[in-house]
Amino acid sequence: MPPDTLNSVLPLLKLLANETRLRVIGLVADSEQSVGTLARRLALTEATMSHHLSKLTGAGLLTMRAEGTTHFFRLDPEALRSINKGLLKPDKLLAAPPSASGSSADARVLKTFVSDGRIVKMPLAEGKRLVILRWVLNQLEDRRYSEREVSTILKKFYDDYATLRRELINHRLMKRENGIYWKTGV
Numbered sequence: 275m276p277p278d279t280l281n282s283v284l285p286l287l288k289l290l291a292n293e294t295r296l297r298v299i300g301l302v303a304d305s306e307q308s309v310g311t312l313a314r315r316l317a318l319t320e321a322t323m324s325h326h327l328s329k330l331t332g333a334g335l336l337t338m339r340a341e342g343t344t345h346f347f348r349l350d351p352e353a354l355r356s357i358n359k360g361l362l363k364p365d366k367l368l369a370a371p372p373s374a375s376g377s378s379a380d381a382r383v384l385k386t387f388v389s390d391g392r393i394v395k396m397p398l399a400e401g402k403r404l405v406i407l408r409w410v411l412n413q414l415e416d417r418r419y420s421e422r423e424v425s426t427i428l429k430k431f432y433d434d435y436a437t438l439r440r441e442l443i444n445h446r447l448m449k450r451e452n453g454i455y456w457k458t459g460v
Contacts, residue, residue: 289333294318295326299349302336306348380405393432396441404445410438411447416457424448424455 290296297316301307307315313323327347330336335354336347383405387397393410397403410431419427428435428442439455442448448455 286333289329292326295330298323298326298330298347299335302347303349306339306346308344308346310344312347384409391431393438396432396434396437403441407438407441407445407447411442411457414457419455421450421453421455 290299294316298312301312301315309320309323309327312318312327313320316323327336327338327345331338331347335350337350339346339348383397383402387393387395387402387406388409393406397406410428413431414424414427424439425435428438432438439448443450446458449458
């Protein structure tokens with residue numbers, strides 16, 4: 275199942291931020307492996323290996339089949355495709371926490387006025403407003419949009435999408451001609 279937000283993906287990323295689990299993924303990507311074989315190849319006890327395999331299986335990254343008392347694990351390529359489709363699309367990363375960009379003045383502005391990828395209040399101060407507008411602009415692809423497309427996208431950030439669209443035009447961050455919108459590259 276594709277993750278819907280960055281928050282739903284964080285546990286998976288934390289799970290994979292472990293050298294042993296990454297090595298297991300690499301080994302089972304080539305061929306199906308038993309718990310004992312994996313434990314020997316990684317110089318771990320079978321109990322430790324079972325712990326890691328349980329976490330990876332629970333996350334849906336591995337599938338398991340039993341043959342007698344031996345359990346064999348293999349990578350589930352569909353799970354990886356699903357993660358790729360869900361995580362690596364720009365609109366899935368919109369809710370990235372503003373703190374991800376550091377402790378700069380811009381990050382403080384974003385932290386104050388953006389929550390869960392949405393503008394909670396448009397700042398009155400021009401400088402802060404520009405920080406918010408540039409943040410929105412950075413979420414857009416470098417292509418041409420119809421008015422309906424740009425409105426639909428901007429509504430994800432702010433309920434008053436018409437004002438947001440007008441602000442982007444007025445600050446020359448976007449251009450509009452014959453109902454077509456695009457980023458100016460400023």
